[in-house]
Amino acid sequence: MTETLFWPASQVAGWMPIWKGVGFFLATFVLEDLAAVGAGLALAAGAISWPVAFLSCFLGIWLGDAGLYSFARLGGRKWFERSSFRKYSAKVTRSEQWFAGWGALILIFSRCVPGARLPAYLAAGFLRLPLPRFLLVTGAAAFVWTLVVLRLAQTLGARLTGWLEAGRHAGWLLLGTGMVLVGAFQWFRHVVKSSWFRKNSAKIERWGHWEFWPAWLFYPPVAFYYLWLSVKYRGFNVPTAANPGIFSGGIVGESKMAMLKELFATSPEFTAGAALVAGDTPAVRRQSLEKQRARLRLEFPFILKPDVGQRGVGIKLVRNEEQVEHYLGLTLAPLVAQRYAPGPFEAGIFYYRFPGEPRGKIFAITEKVFPILTGNGGGTIGELIENDARARLIAATYRRRFAGRWNEVLADGETLRLVEAGNHAQGCIFRDGMRLNSPELEARIDEISRKVCGFFIGRYDLRFTSEEDLRAGRNFQIIELNGAASEATSIYDARNSLWSAYRTLFRQWELVFAIGAANRARGFAPTKMTLVWKTWRNYLRVSATYPAAD
Numbered sequence: 001m002t003e004t005l006f007w008p009a010s011q012v013a014g015w016m017p018i019w020k021g022v023g024f025f026l027a028t029f030v031l032e033d034l035a036a037v038g039a040g041l042a043l044a045a046g047a048i049s050w051p052v053a054f055l056s057c058f059l060g061i062w063l064g065d066a067g068l069y070s071f072a073r074l075g076g077r078k079w080f081e082r083s084s085f086r087k088y089s090a091k092v093t094r095s096e097q098w099f100a101g102w103g104a105l106i107l108i109f110s111r112c113v114p115g116a117r118l119p120a121y122l123a124a125g126f127l128r129l130p131l132p133r134f135l136l137v138t139g140a141a142a143f144v145w146t147l148v149v150l151r152l153a154q155t156l157g158a159r160l161t162g163w164l165e166a167g168r169h170a171g172w173l174l175l176g177t178g179m180v181l182v183g184a185f186q187w188f189r190h191v192v193k194s195s196w197f198r199k200n201s202a203k204i205e206r207w208g209h210w211e212f213w214p215a216w217l218f219y220p221p222v223a224f225y226y227l228w229l230s231v232k233y234r235g236f237n238v239p240t241a242a243n244p245g246i247f248s249g250g251i252v253g254e255s256k257m258a259m260l261k262e263l264f265a266t267s268p269e270f271t272a273g274a275a276l277v278a279g280d281t282p283a284v285r286r287q288s289l290e291k292q293r294a295r296l297r298l299e300f301p302f303i304l305k306p307d308v309g310q311r312g313v314g315i316k317l318v319r320n321e322e323q324v325e326h327y328l329g330l331t332l333a334p335l336v337a338q339r340y341a342p343g344p345f346e347a348g349i350f351y352y353r354f355p356g357e358p359r360g361k362i363f364a365i366t367e368k369v370f371p372i373l374t375g376n377g378g379g380t381i382g383e384l385i386e387n388d389a390r391a392r393l394i395a396a397t398y399r400r401r402f403a404g405r406w407n408e409v410l411a412d413g414e415t416l417r418l419v420e421a422g423n424h425a426q427g428c429i430f431r432d433g434m435r436l437n438s439p440e441l442e443a444r445i446d447e448i449s450r451k452v453c454g455f456f457i458g459r460y461d462l463r464f465t466s467e468e469d470l471r472a473g474r475n476f477q478i479i480e481l482n483g484a485a486s487e488a489t490s491i492y493d494a495r496n497s498l499w500s501a502y503r504t505l506f507r508q509w510e511l512v513f514a515i516g517a518a519n520r521a522r523g524f525a526p527t528k529m530t531l532v533w534k535t536w537r538n539y540l541r542v543s544a545t546y547p548a549a550d
Contacts (some may be wrong), residue, residue: 020048021056028060029067035060036146040153050150058146065121065138072125080126092127099127101210101498104137108220111141133499140224206393210501211424211492225506229513238516239509240527242484245454248527249516250483253535257307257336259452259481266451270444272463272477273298274338276307282328285335289324292337303479306546307334308539310485312423314546331545341477343463346370347433347470350488351445352457352511355518360446360456363508364488367433371418375410382406390429391418397427400548420550430492436470444473452481456515459486484512 027035039053103124110120124134206212230236240249247254263271275292279285304327305315318324346368353360373384385391385398398418399406410416419427449455464476488508491501
């Protein structure tokens, strides 16, 4: 009789995890952070499993975010268009354009600052940020946020509840303070126009150009997407298997000389000759350099650069013995002496091929423009840089490079090339160069790539004589081949939107993970993260001794 009125205890126990998950899921619509903390405490007590806790909180938070977006987009926008406020439609349209470029960062920032989420998500819906973009950004942010809160709550216990509650009030205070500061700054800029502002206007203006943002500001969305791909492909270090023929797949610590040696052995007609310079003392290194110069018949000017380096750090075009002595005296790191390829044009070609496929493809091409100053007979190099609309934004980089010539006056019509290294961080201007692509060029790059053992994805930096020659796949010299961590640097074209840059990087890392996973399935083991971390730390230590790049 009892069994007809009540469920058996075993059946009730079987349903309990589901009901707990439903409870936490619904709780996120009231106070999402405290709901996640509660789930973490339940984890600590062993009352719920990780999959149930994570999925219930993550899905509740994500759907709640989508609900706010939908409310503002479907309800708020329709109300606005029917109300007397529609006279401000032009301003709303301009706000939409602005939010299209900055919206992703605002959403990520709001996830980290309690109190900022409600206005950010409502603004995203009202200003019609594309739904797929909103879901991708908020989903990645909620994914990481849920993992962090659950782990902290499981580890720290009830103390985290008080911290989050205090953080909620602090978040509102921070948001209000930020709004006051923004208003004060606008007043200061447009009304005061002080000498301090005029002196530092270039530094302030730089923040309005995302291509010059520091890594800590630009890369968080990419880091979130990397974490998602790590879950999808079951391994944080999967990219290190993308290029089995390169140390760590080209993530960090790969030797430039090792790749150049492979290229010179397989495609010498397309590779700028180079040799490794090593030794424990400047004298021994000088002997090594002279021996390699004689072997390669390397005349001035030629390139000296670190064998392990990133973002063009340490690249110098040496023109005389004095410059060579100065370079060798600065660092004991292994160096590459390379024949100077005058070009005069340079491009970065990002290539990929999946294991087992007969042909690879060009993913992106970067056209590199080397900025040139022209003297007027009166202005110093420093003044000419400060008066150039773009050069002034990275004046600090040029000041380090031309420290000894900053106050030198260029004669009328005299020119000065501001950078020799084809690297954005060193001042080179990047443009989307896919107009240079052709079937002949793609076939040539694929032919060269398939000869390089264990190479599937990365970027060639090469110099060429003319656009016609490059499209025909002839008369170019490869100066570097970079592996899995290299970027499709065409994203830094100032004409691109911030979102288009992220979209390209997301697609690029998707390719890196997919190729790494395919190679892992073929038996190539990814590099251990402990070794990657140790190599990265060693690189940071050694790179501090590199000279300023040309």
